Amino acid sequence: MSVLPDCYCPVDGTRVPSGALDWCCPACRGPLDLDYSPTPAPLKSLAGRVNSLWRYAECLPLGEAECTLGEGRTPVVRLTEKVSAKLDFLMPTLSFKDRGAVMLAALAGRLRPERVVADSSGNAGAAVAAYCARAQLPCTVFVPEGTSAKKLEQIGAHGARLEVVAGDREAAAVAARAVADESGVFYASHVHNPYFLHGTKTYVHELWEDLGGRLPDVLVVPVGNGTLLLGAALAVAELHTAGLIDRRPALHAVQAAAVAPLAAAWQAGADDLGDDVVAVVPTFAEGIAIPRPPRARQILRAVRESGGAFHTVSEDQIRHAQLDLASRGLYVESTGVACWAATREGGSVAAVLNGRAAVVPLCGAGAKTGLAVSRSV
Template identity: 65%
Template structure:
């Protein structure tokens, strides 16, 4: 029932808005929304009694009542990579990336709001996820992608029934085009950056780690960061689980060396990140020059006692080959965390602590390993 949906709140100026009538961003500062929601720490959290999907954490999710949109997403396995280090295989999601976690939440939200159409912007994986889940929900979907997006990914979006709009320029140009469309009446903007319901989907990553480790979290969560949606979701879950007495881990954020505005800001002790040039990198999924939630990402990492690491493309390719030789074939971006903390990584970033890292996206079936 839409009247029970938690509303939006701006983290910068406190502006509040009803989810049914709100613009896609804060009308005062034009920044992304947060959600006016915190699960009751006394409410039973018994995932084993729920469905074999992320909806098993329904009591911690902001969409009340029965859900109807699902492809059995979530509940992905943990496998050991090294002593005290596990990988979570989120590339085993229905559309082969962790973006399913947030996409299913936004598709269920949109289904309840019943817009005329859903628009999204993406460089690949998010667009594929939105196309699939909108198809599942019976919603008309339009995805704006930057020129140069993998034909394999745009073909998959179209296969799910989405209209794909190729926008000249890079990732920011595609986002601008989608936001222009989002301002029209009857349009729901399924933004994995601006809409906080997406973050409450990605937080299930950390809830699953907690469940899979027998009701605890590792000492470190290593997470790739571009826009920071997986890290911010994990930080949400960590805070919520802390209210249930669970020990909190440090968050280690990993960026591509070529495009690392957040790592630079963290090193400088800055509260916000200055935009950086868009440079070529194999880790295109995290190559975001000006992340809108930069302040929140920096604050979350600092509050956890964590840090930022960067990886070169050469190191990324080494890590990807190493993962493939361990039976795990992932896209380049998905190898970033292993590149940062795995064999051959400079220093000793984990310092012997237990850690979990995600393998976020599957490698193309016929793609090279380097």
């Protein structure tokens, strides 16, 4: 069994030893990072390994699969001559959140807390509930009112206790954090716990392997709390430092125009979010409608250092993109089509590609929310 790395606060350097149940920096209450710099295995050594994200064991802080459902290794399909999609909605719980949730459940399985708590707008909660069920860990998931009925059904079906919180996504997070501070509780936060990011980074390791040891010129990523984008940045850095890629792709981040605090900060040239309160306007992209992402500074820096940019998409663009993908045989939930909305013809990412190759993630299954055109926001 591998030795767990320590955590540290990227803001003030406070260290948290491995094995502790601390979910945030004790000094500033901010998210933690892992003191962990792995070296990926070369392409040729991956042949014959387990066909899941655990094939990249050298880059995973837990080392070996401990409560796996066979997650990862989702296919890549071409949408246009230059744009492909990675079908992460074909995960065991039908969203990309499985990549990080399996890490959290495996870590909790090592630490053996009295119970696990999480907060979510739906997909992360379903993933955490499923992997806690696999690991036989008691789990409670806090969700905001208005969460998709199908997502609530899925969370409950996995045996998790549901706590529906009056208010928005942030209200659910506040309620979960109050419980997370109690003794013996493991907070399976896909935002604060860095193990989640080391799970989502396998999205890029898989792309690198499937593309024969290279990455596309551009990675288009949806951003709410930024867990997929920050995971992608981790993987790109690992592959580049190891000499396994000779250039880093640009990271282009997509938000719904209705709730776009990071895009607004980007346009203002800011390094972090300001003090203004961002209104949470109803949007079809409910999974990325996050008014104050705790890792905002890290997200903005990652996009800037990659040479990428931020983009926003309207509700009409989301509706049309979902129908367009469905007409191609891909039924994707409305949050999960945001990147295609920005990258298909007429989108702002499409306008800056200039013939470069790009990959978009399709993050969640359409069965979780239904068609955007059939719902009101």
